[in-house]
Amino acid sequence: MATHAATAEGHATGAGHDEHHKLSFIRTYIFSTDHKMIAKQFLLASLLFLLIGGILAGLVRWQLGFPGQPIPFIGSMFSDTTAPGGIILPEFYNSLVTMHATFMIFFAIMPLLVGVWGNFLIPLQIGAPDMAFPRLNTASFWISVPAGILMLASFFVEGGAAGAGWTSYAPLSANPEYSGVHMGQVLWLVSLIILGFSSLTGAVNYITTIINMRAPGMTWFRMPLPTWSLFVTSWLLLLAIPILTGGLIMLLFDQTIGTGFFNPATDGEPLLWQHIFWYFGHPEVYILILPAMGLVSEVISNRARKPIFGYHAMVLAIISIAFLGWVVWGHHMFQSGMNPLLGTSFMISTIIIAVPSAIKVFNWLGTLWKGDIHFDVPMLHALAFVAMFIIGGLSGIFMASAPVDIPIHDTYFIVAHIHYVLFGGSLFGIFAGITFWFPKMFGRMMSPKLGKIHFWVTIFAYNAVFFPMHNLGLRNHMRRIYDPNSYEYLQPLQGLNTFISIAAFILIAGQMIFAFSFFYSMFFGEKAEQNPWKSNTLEWTAAGHPPGHGNFPGGTPHVYRGPYEYSSPESNEDFLPQGVPPEPVRRGAVPREPGFLPTGD
């Protein structure tokens, strides 16, 4: 098969492109316009925020597992306004809960899915030389940097970081009299407003690139599913982010210049904030899961060596989830005081969204059926995604039913659900993606041994942390409370809380294995072959790891078939890349570069 060009040759081809040499260090590594470098910048920055978010979670778990006890080892590092003597104060606890979610959602998971894979995969998978607007792309990353710095800085201003929850419900978030936080909340708002522009510029770029720059033969229904899901996600971003930004600006005005959009004393409406926030917030949930579904579909089809089951249904499910996602936001507000009639319609639309989600799960199972399953590290993470997403999806049905939501709303049942979707789903999807495309990004394989240890530690510790949270919720353990023991009926749950905390520390420590393996493999990993996973999609036939400037030095690839032609009878091997011409064409002119049509240049 033509796609097995040796690595060295690949590098030579990539580096041989002379434009590549002229760029200075700054243009190559810092203000790069190359989508692959920008993807790596997003990757490193968001892994750093993932670590920060994890540490904040560790502090939250310390307080819940060992309430009122000084934080070990690092306790003395905290100021008197956060954790004097290492004992976490309630106001600091509120900041920790708020900032854990803020960093994880906006600065870790979102860029890890959209910033990283939107940049890295879209041009490579559709056979484009770069993004439609490379400089806008540079801007999209660099806009996010000050946003991250401001968010981090908010820990060190007077009053501490924002503490009104990541949902920042007004009036608590609108008036420092109520929360004791002013500057921290202002920085939170300004940071997210700035970050919104980063997401918007990214979304515009991804959409334009996919519509305009697909290689010849790359029809809509030959697009790999990661690209499809990123395309749909970009539309969600494009439509949802401006709504959030509008709301953030209103809240910022309430907080700083005395407007009263959300202040009942001036005829403002606190529920307006919730409508704005969740009108963005529910599509946001899909922004955080759809790209992971795309990555996982790719890995499962590849490692099962079998076409994805029901490709069209998968695409339609992505699109219908995205559409329905706009009419369900009120399910976050069943107990908010919103008109109960509205609750009814939101309940029905929400529960219908279970259908496309179920279709996706069945199609993944269908892909595994009669497959030839290889349990490499990316596959383990992809399978964990499916197994955990089933739990997160099913637990969602409980709160989709408005009456059942009454007792479990704002309890740990919700915390369990969101983590089964965002960690069990999104983060396992991200791990699947990183371990799968690492060779394409860095030219080396990640250590399979370390990868497997990391996977097994993570999956066990993860379930030990989050599964019992369902039970905490059913015992009516509220979320976001600093000291559950202040309620007599929650005191018997202390043992379970301590168990969860210890599992959480193991989970966080286990991620250090990944961090080590990531950086070690980047420099000392085994050199990767051209197409180590014997994949069909175009990124693996682009020469070089990563491909040089322009991506496809042999000329724009031509696409002859869908992305998941694994184990096709047309080929002697168990894969048939998208760029390999069918037999009759091959007998004619043999393409100069394997997998590409000769071009006229």
Next chain:
Amino acid sequence: MENWSWMLDESASSVGPQIDRLYYIILVITGIVFVATEVTLLYFLFKYRHREGHKAEYIHGNTKAEIIWTAIPALIVLAIALMSRGLWAEIKDPANVPADAMRVMLEAKQFEWNLTYPGPDGELRTGDDFTVRNRLDIPLDRPTVLEMTSVDVIHSFFVPDFRLKQDIVPGMAMQMWFQPTRAGVFPIGCAELCGIGHTRMRGTLTVHSPADYQAWVNEQVQGAASAAEPAAPAPATQAQ
């Protein structure tokens, strides 16, 4: 071990058994789907694991199977939605608020619940009303309607044993009704993050037999009368 249970504690209000029934229906349905899908997944992983010289089957899908596994979940979730809809209306429809209910005013503020009761005349907003902090005391034989307001931020009035939770939004007058089904003392919590003292914004709900309730009211009224002489503030019975 009982902390790991998926069962609910026995409820103490009229809507409790219905909510619990719906919960158990969903628990059984999702439980079956959970076991079926996860076992299928593990079975496929074992059965179709890679073996040397073995090739996957070249299958792109199966329209019939896809129609079936779209239709069945759709029917199940619609059934759940319909069941939920009826119960939701029963709980929330303003038309269902019982006319003969006892009315109590609840004012939430950081970080306390202030409850104002009708005095011996049984009418709110008259001179004999009395206010108690963090204690809701009600008779067993009548439904209660809470007229709820918040003076600062959003709080959420949560009585786990009653399967009762309602956010209280400042600037909005809200109502919630319930009918206790057994006497006892039940915890009240705040379920919406409301600031630094959120964790200690709790109270107790006591359901009295009708006679005990009258005695309690009399006690409060007398307490108010005797306290009024030395010009002390309204009696605030601190819970716990």
